[in-house]
Amino acid sequence: MTDHAKDARMEGQGLDVAVEARLDQFALAAKFKAGPGLTALFGQSGAGKTTVLKMIAGLVRPDAGRIAVMGRVLFDAAKGIDIAPADRRVGMVFQDARLFPHMSVLRNLTYGRWAGKRSATTDIGRITQMLGIDGLLERYPRTLSGGEKQRVAIGRALLADPALLLMDEPLASLDQQRKREILPYLEEVRDEIGLPIVYVSHEVDEVARLADTLVLMADGGVLGAGNAVEMFSRLEFGPALGRHEASSLLTGTMARYLPEYGLCEIALGEGCLLYIVNERLAVGDRLRMRVKARDVALSLSMPKDVSVRNILPATIHDLALDDSPFVEILLQVSGQMLRARITRYAFDALKLGIGQPVFAMIKSVAIGQRMLSGKL
Amino acid sequence: MTGNDVIDIIFLSLKIAATAMVFSIPIAFIVAWLLARHEFAGKSLVQALITLPLVMPPVVTGYMLLVLFGRNGYLGGLFHTLGIQFAFHWTGAALAAAIMAFPLLVRPMRLSIEALDRGLEEAASTLGAKRLTRFVTITLPLVLPGVLAGAVLGFAKALGEFGATITFVSNIPGETQTLSLAIYSLLQSPSGDRTVMLMIAVSAFLAIGSVLVSEWIGRRMGKWTRQ
Numbered sequence: 001m002t003d004h005a006k007d008a009r010m011e012g013q014g015l016d017v018a019v020e021a022r023l024d025q026f027a028l029a030a031k032f033k034a035g036p037g038l039t040a041l042f043g044q045s046g047a048g049k050t051t052v053l054k055m056i057a058g059l060v061r062p063d064a065g066r067i068a069v070m071g072r073v074l075f076d077a078a079k080g081i082d083i084a085p086a087d088r089r090v091g092m093v094f095q096d097a098r099l100f101p102h103m104s105v106l107r108n109l110t111y112g113r114w115a116g117k118r119s120a121t122t123d124i125g126r127i128t129q130m131l132g133i134d135g136l137l138e139r140y141p142r143t144l145s146g147g148e149k150q151r152v153a154i155g156r157a158l159l160a161d162p163a164l165l166l167m168d169e170p171l172a173s174l175d176q177q178r179k180r181e182i183l184p185y186l187e188e189v190r191d192e193i194g195l196p197i198v199y200v201s202h203e204v205d206e207v208a209r210l211a212d213t214l215v216l217m218a219d220g221g222v223l224g225a226g227n228a229v230e231m232f233s234r235l236e237f238g239p240a241l242g243r244h245e246a247s248s249l250l251t252g253t254m255a256r257y258l259p260e261y262g263l264c265e266i267a268l269g270e271g272c273l274l275y276i277v278n279e280r281l282a283v284g285d286r287l288r289m290r291v292k293a294r295d296v297a298l299s300l301s302m303p304k305d306v307s308v309r310n311i312l313p314a315t316i317h318d319l320a321l322d323d324s325p326f327v328e329i330l331l332q333v334s335g336q337m338l339r340a341r342i343t344r345y346a347f348d349a350l351k352l353g354i355g356q357p358v359f360a361m362i363k364s365v366a367i368g369q370r371m372l373s374g375k376l
Numbered sequence: 377m378t379g380n381d382v383i384d385i386i387f388l389s390l391k392i393a394a395t396a397m398v399f400s401i402p403i404a405f406i407v408a409w410l411l412a413r414h415e416f417a418g419k420s421l422v423q424a425l426i427t428l429p430l431v432m433p434p435v436v437t438g439y440m441l442l443v444l445f446g447r448n449g450y451l452g453g454l455f456h457t458l459g460i461q462f463a464f465h466w467t468g469a470a471l472a473a474a475i476m477a478f479p480l481l482v483r484p485m486r487l488s489i490e491a492l493d494r495g496l497e498e499a500a501s502t503l504g505a506k507r508l509t510r511f512v513t514i515t516l517p518l519v520l521p522g523v524l525a526g527a528v529l530g531f532a533k534a535l536g537e538f539g540a541t542i543t544f545v546s547n548i549p550g551e552t553q554t555l556s557l558a559i560y561s562l563l564q565s566p567s568g569d570r571t572v573m574l575m576i577a578v579s580a581f582l583a584i585g586s587v588l589v590s591e592w593i594g595r596r597m598g599k600w601t602r603q
Contacts, residue, residue: 059498085501098499102517115513116504160503 015039015164015196019055019065019075028052028062028220037212038190038197040228042204043240047217049200050095053166056198057092058085069164070196086116091162095169097149099141105152106137112160121161122193130188131155147178151185158193165189165197171206179206186210204245208232208290216240229288233337235320235328246293246328248339250274254285263364268312269334275309276367293328295366296340299359300350310362314338316354321347331360382571386578389554392466393534396474400481401527408485430479434539441472441544468545469552473534481530484594488522525590532586536579555579 018031028048041049054060056067058074061082067075069090074083099108109128112118128134131151141149150170157165170186171179183206190197190210201207207214211228216237223240224231229249231237241247252266252274264281266274266289274289281287303311314331321327327347331338338360352358410416411423429437445452445462452462462468492515500510538556545552547561555575562572 057502059502084506085498086504086506088502089504090502092499092502094495094499096495098493098495100496100500100514111500111505111513112503115500115509118504156503 014070015056015198016066016068017052017056019052019062019067021051021055021060021062021064023051026220030217030220030222031065032215032222032225034196034198034213034215034225036194036196038199038210039213039215040207040211041198041200041215041217042207042211043202043217043223045202046219048220049202049217050168052217053092053168053198053200056164057090057166058083058088059092072163089118089161089163090166091157091160091164092166093150093153093157093168093170095172097141097146097153099144099149099152099156101141103140104137105133105139105141105144108141108152109137109156109159111156116160118159118161120159122159124159127155127158130192131185145178146174147181150174150182154185154189158189158195162195165195167197167199169200169202171201171203183209204241204247205290208247208249209288229337233330233339235318235330235339246339246341247290248293248337250289250291250333250336250338252287252289254281254283254287256283257281268336272312272334273310274312274362274367275364277364289367291338291362291367293339293341295362296331296338297361298329298340298342298346298350298352299361302359303361306361308361308363310364310367312338312360312362314358314360316352316356316358319352319354327352331358333360379571382574382578384550385553385555385558385575388466388550389535389556392469392554393473393531395467395470396477396534397527397531399470400474400478400530401523404478404481404526404530405485405523408482408489411482412486412489426479426482429476429540434476434537435543437475438472438540438543441468441475441540445471445544462545464545464548464552466545466551469537469541469554470534472540472544473537476537476540477530477533480533481526484522484526484529485519486522488519488525491522492518521594521596524593528586528590528593532583532590535582535586 014033014035016033019028021028026048028051030048030052041052043049051060055062056074062075062077064077065075066073066077073081074088074090075081100111103111109124113120125134128137131154133148133151133155136144136148136152141152144152154170171182174182187210189195199210207228213226214228214231215225216223216231218240224234224237229251232241232247232249250268252268255265255267255273257264262277263275264278266276266287268274276289312333314333316329317332317337318330319327321344325344326341327344329340329342329352331340340360407422407426411419442463443449445455445468447453447456447461447463455462460467462471496514496518497510500514505513536556537554538560541552541554542557547553547557553561555578559572559575559579562575
């Protein structure tokens with residue numbers, strides 16, 4: 001699909017936000033468009049992410065601007081349109097779940113139907129099964145674990161027949177174990193329900209794994225917005241995405257399984273292979289891998305006697321050189337972008353420059369299971 | 377005094393206390409709501425006024441009621457034209473009980489309204505629930521423990537009210553003589569009466585029972601409304 005066609009599709013199907021507000025602490029001015037799929041609002045705490053989400057839900061009113069979802073105007077200051085939250089059909093999953101404590105899980109799940117008069121287009125059985133909460137229906141929220149609460153909250157929002165789903169750091173209050181438990185469910189929701197999702201997070205990991213579109217926010221404004229893979233490869237967003245966490249997203253297809261080594265061979269493109277460990281993959285599965293820039297090493301010649309098996313022929317596409325001890329390098333690998341961070345010392349020793357062919361080395365363990373996202 | 381007399385007195389006391397509650401609970405809830413959720417001019421004055429019966433000598437409160445609601449009082453005349461008489465009438469005893477119990481009603485109600493996580497109402501609104509539905513399905517059930525705890529405590533207070541009642545509506549057997557006033561009368565008479573012990577026991581039982589029920593409601597309902 002060309003970029004123009006993509007833009008045209010975004011108009012009718014996606015989310016169009018342009019809001020301004022003066023709040024107690026800061027001024028907010030956010031403008032972005034997002035297509036179908038999952039849009040991540042990413043930024044430090046206090047960047048205004050949650051406020052934007054609440055504006056889309058109708059819980060905070062902007063001073064000026066316009067909000068439209070799938071071509072339907074929810075708010076337009078100039079035209080005096082401000083649809084009440086109850087009539088927006090915008091589902092919201094809050095950071096703290098906000099389950100109704102005096103109702104059973106089932107009553108919570110169906111609240112949108114019996115109290116909100118929303119139509120029952122989604123099958124309860126399917127949603128509860130997908131979220132793994134079908135055994136909890138009789139329980140009360142106080143008896144649920146944090147992860148279970150969040151899954152019920154997601155189910156409750158989905159069953160209220162929303163046109164858009166908002167998620168405000170749904171994993172923030174959970175420990176690593178619980179996060180890992182919920183992420184696959186979020187991927188299910190994204191891929192199976194086909195609902196546009198706006199997801200607020202300050203965790204690069206989550207964003208890298210889930211986002212189709214990435215909106216980078218800082219100090220009440222939008223630094224940049226666009227396709228997540230492209231956004232990750234743009235060096236100027238390095239600081240915003242976290243120096244330490246800087247990484248790139250690679251897309252590949254499972255080509256074959258090497259049973260004697262327990263490795264999967266992933267094809268990134270023509271003759272460009274990666275080896276990773278993942279027991280759940282089947283041949284033909286498409287997946288997204290996140291590789292941290294600091295886990296990529298460079299060589300001028302094809303290295304022969306090193307333990308690293310992931311050696312990818314690459315071309316230096318761009319680089320960011322300053323006074324810091326590190327140099328950020330953007331590599332082109334089989335049509336995809338790969339970031340590398342090497343020391344300035346190594347950079348000078350190898351005499352690297354834009355357009356130069358190199359070999360990128362990634363240790364298989366650095367593309368661990370945890371960084372793998374679901375099927376694309 | 378016969379056993380039947382004692383039963384009549386208990387029933388009169390219950391009637392007066394119940395009437396006081398029926399009228400004051402809704403008003404107390406509205407006042408508690410305003411105090412918990414809204415800022416308005418004179419808010420602290422309203423708070424002080426509500427607390428007043430708790431600290432003022434009951435006899436003074438009773439006298440002020442007499443001045444205001446007596447047949448020639450400022451409000452008494454108004455109510456008289458509406459066919460409602462307070463002075464030296466059981467309705468007056470209910471009014472005195474309601475005023476004296478009011479602070480006990482408002483406080484727990486206010487606390488439970490303040491304690492309610494407003495995020496739950498927000499969540500309900502994103503699920504399509506409109507204002508009235510939200511109030512009935514979320515707000516009311518969650519503040520109910522506070523309302524009930526306040527109501528039981530207020531009822532007990534109304535049942536035992538003495539000072540303001542005797543000042544305002546006097547101690548008329550069959551009309552305004554509640555349990556407390558009857559006990560007082562019997563203790564005054566030199567001969568004494570064995571039934572007074574029964575009435576004291578009933579009084580104490582009702583009071584202790586109310587406090588226990590109120591505590592139980594708080595604990596019991598707090599459990600299923602906690603997140």
